[in-house]
Amino acid sequence: MSDEIRSIRIESNNICYGPEPGADDEVEQYLTISSTGRVWFSARNYQQYCNSKDYCRKKQTSIDKWKAEFLLRLIDNISENMSFVTDVGSYDLEIRYSNDTKRRISGSLIGGVYSHAYGEKNNVDVTRLIRRYIPVYGLWAFDGSTSPDYEGKKAVFLFAEAWEKFFKNPDSSKDFEDGFGRECESLGFQMDCGEKFVFECKKRGCKAPYGEGLKEAVADIEDIEVIGSGAFSYWRGLTHWDYMYHLGQKECDIFICLLQRLKELSRKEYSKYKEKR
Structure with a gap:
């Protein structure tokens, strides 16, 4: 889109079909990144998720504006044709633009979300880059697996x-x-x-x-x-x-x-x- 990206928000929900999570199990994360570099992260455990209040983790931090603008551009290039897989968690991505319009993309929380900064080949693992940029341990973004943060x-x-x-x-x-x-x-x-x-x-x-x-x-x-x-x-x-x-x-x-x-x-x-x- 021609308008500048103001911010993105990723809601990652790791609840899937299977045994019910324990009350203290972290099941949902919220990540907001602004074009200025400000970052807000929060997470809820299962009990908090069911009650729709309180958080088990909250953190505010920042990254260089240079990084934020690049990351948001990559995220804006993510394809909207994401396939859904059953029996796994899901993510909802919202991209907000300077003209107050929004774009939403949803998909399964299994990784494999790639984008491009140069050319048209989607070869950058966006989750991996987000984890490298943002100092939050156990960050899911588009991948709810137990893949280590240091990968x-x-x-x-x-x-x-x-x-x-x-x-x-x-x-x-x-x-x-x-x-x-x-x-x-x-x-x-x-x-x-x-x-x-x-x-x-x-x-x-x-x-x-x-x-x-x-x-x-x-x-x-x-x-x-x-x-x-x-x-x-x-x-x-x-x-x-x-x-x-x-x-x-x-x-x-x-x-x-x-x-x-x-x-x-x-x-x-x-x-x-x-x-x-």
Whole structure:
């Protein structure tokens, strides 16, 4: 739609046919994300759900506006032709626009909700990205399974580990020109021509984009999404704007620097979530 997205709200209900939930079992979650980055989360257990009052969990937090706008754009691209599966929970998604119109999409709470930011191929797992962005443990969104919260971070770690090996010894075993960007896209990294990444590096004393002071700046950035965007944007600049590019030692070292930081950050997040289990 042409109008800007103001906010989205996801109501995830995990009640299905089968044994009745216990009174304290969490059965419904509500998640609202605004375009400004504000986030509201709440959940009800079965007793609260039946009484339609009170909550077992509530949290207000925020994410960068840069992330919120990207996430809302992805959600707006979700297909409305979702198939329903019986005997499982369900979700209701409401998208609100700046002209006060609304759009609603409903589906089964089994995951498999994909969208796209670039091109038309739906290759971004929206639930996984929401869980990576929003610091709420046990968040369902479009998937009520017991899939661990840290899976999104684990996927980033495995991506960084595999490509770090390639840049340390470049060969034809991996398709750099298409494959690297395709994997960045499917992980949900933003390709903003390096705008956010370069801004954060300059704040930390890096004098030129991907230049002097890069390692020190990257080591100080604690955000997986900023580093991922930096890698995605650098790849884009090389393969789409520098028509005579050469994947030499300098270029490989820049990728290695970014990927090693991605490994550090995703390993840290992975370990943190495992400790909660």
